[in-house]
Amino acid sequence: MIQRLLPFFTLVALFVILSIASPNFLTSTNLASVVRQTAVINIMALGMTAIIIAGGIDLSVGSMLALAGLLGTMAMEKQGIALGMTVGLAAGMTCGFANGLMTTSLRINPFIVTLGTMGIFRGLALIISNGLPVHEIPPSFAYLAEGSLVHIPVVLWILLLCAVSMHILLEHTRLGRYAFSIGSNPDAAYYAGVPVRFHTTAVYAIAGLLTGLAGMIEASRLMTGQPTGGQGYELTAIAAVVIGGGSLRGGEGSVLGTLVGAFIMGLLANGSDLLGISPYWQQVIIGAVIILAVSFDELRKRRMAK
């Protein structure tokens, strides 16, 4: 049990160490900026958690984020914020739905399907925008990423709402239970009469919706629709899930774990900035943390089994 909480303790330790090491860490400005920086990855990682629990993977979320953000801001340019948001979310959901449909109906490994759509979504974003970012965004749209509500960043409220919803979805609904059972043993789920294809597709679509939302927050943060944005985000999102105890073999993972995983990476990046560690080294550190976290987790599971 103590070892299961290891990621959580790591996060607390990291927090304490940074508070001592840097006077600038424990300030409301800095903490708010950590939250704003990690919110995008965090929201994507929530969707990824559901996918990984159901035994899948989605490599296309980085490209999907760019495509959704681009389409959303383009709509916003002409039709205003409300419609722009709707288009962005719908675009993400459609992309996720397409991923789910292809893995379930063509029965292709999701790694391959989303490797393909990673290129397709990126290509579409570049074709539609002709490679140029969208700039004509209503100024008030910045409120989404930069605004505060009751002294707390709006993105944190959104993140909390998404996290609670995802937790309820996974632990208290039929869809969540089916996701666990499909990830744990797809054959047994199928033999038990679980509508495997429908629920797998639904999980990808929900993750797509969250990615669309993350795309709009990213667009609001940068105040542009970037067809080249979000590169490599898919790996960071997967890393957050895995650090938080998710298993790429399926059937394991939790919302709380993923949040902790994403914040560990966020704090590492922020702390390195504050302590003046070069961004080159940051990549090495984060990479090492991913491997360490997963090997501890594997060790724990093996000890339990042996």
Place this chain on the structure above:
Amino acid sequence: MLLQLKSIQKHFGGVTALRDGNLEVEAGQVHLLMGENGAGKSTLMKIVAGMLSTDGGEIHWQGRNVRFQNPAEAASHGIAMVHQESMLAPHLSVAENIFLGREPKQPLGWVNRRRTVAEAQRIIEEHHFPLQADWRVGKLSPAGKQMVEICRAIQQGSSLLIFDEPTSSLSETETREVFRIVSTLRERGVGVIYITHRLEELRMIGDRVTVLRDGVTVHSSPLADVSTNEIIRHMVGREITTIYTRTALPPGDELLRVEHLTRAPLLRDISFSLRAGEIVGMAGLIGAGRTELCRALFGIDSIQHGSIHVAGSSVRIRSPRDAVRCGLALIPEDRQQTGLATALPIRHNFTIASLPRISRFGFLNQNAERRIAAEYIGRLRIRAASTRQRAGRLSGGNQQKVAIAKWLVGGARIFLFDEPTRGIDVGAKIEVFEMMDELVRGGAAILMVSSEMSELLQVADRILVMRQGQISGELNGHITQEQIMRHAAFHSSVATTESTSVREQPE
């Protein structure tokens, strides 16, 4: 003395698997290791084979105190294990599997394919296995895979061979084949530990018997000194009868009627019916198409011709989901792969087939789920630490009960049991039979596929026999094993049917 185990202990988390495991094996001796599921037999053997570590006690191997860190170390000392569930690489050939990890040494890691195949073929022919060295292991039936494991151990030249329920997936002829191999190994001075649940097998091969109960060695003696009933008493700790008898019920309405069902070439023109209150046995040799029939009825494999009627109305079953909606339930032969989500809590396994019944607007009623889990654990006497325990942690018998309970919760009425007692001990077998009896008394109908003819005779009201994808006979009234065999195999060609049957699909 080849092997001596002294008060071996093993704990998994809070659960004690072994408290005081003792065993002594001599060279040239077949030592039977018996006990109910969960008694700790497999755990003890995994410790000997270096797959698990010990928490206490001593292992003496050829007089020396040893502790194996991994299976390779145990293997290098001459200990080999033939596993209950196949531990082979399905994409490789029979020959490559036999030599896996011990390929004849060549410069630059080069593999001498021809020599491997020739050597493997020599072993296969010497022991008359119905195998070919170049067959792909993935295409073999469980029986075929078992034989490859045995070949592997023979090739290794081991001085101690552990058989973990080798015959539980084999037919009668194949079982005799295994016994023949075990006797030749004994003659060559090899020590054999043989785990089995089949009481009728005991006297055919054993020299000595050791009984485990609840992780403790409770009995050890030469086999000639104990009666079968005494062994059973040691195993369960109480008096039970080995013979199960049930009184037939007057058959009720027809629940399932199958007409001219065909899926060439495996299933041809199959017609039969099941009535409420009936247990219908299905006998046949391995490869006769019994499992395939269950799969087709349950919508896993599509059918080409024929019709299925449930409770009088014609239905189309295209997926397990359709089957479940029609009130069908399948308890598959390979529990771990298709019957259970072993990494998930027992509680989740109970309700997986009936979530719509315990949820509203997609939200689960977790209190109802907990109630259901507690109820079935009590009713089926499932031995578990809690309803949150992972299903994979249960013993085989208890896993089977969970796999069955899943359908009881769902309220199914037509049950397809595929080898329901495979890998289950005497006590649990009787419990499974009692569950089946209870089901039919509640108005269900059961099709019971089994390779254990004696069990079919005890449990079934009538018996259908399959041969080469067809129903070759239906037996009623007083049935004998000879009658079944006559329908199951052509008189002269039992051997040939068998020898082709270890290969499930043509390449």
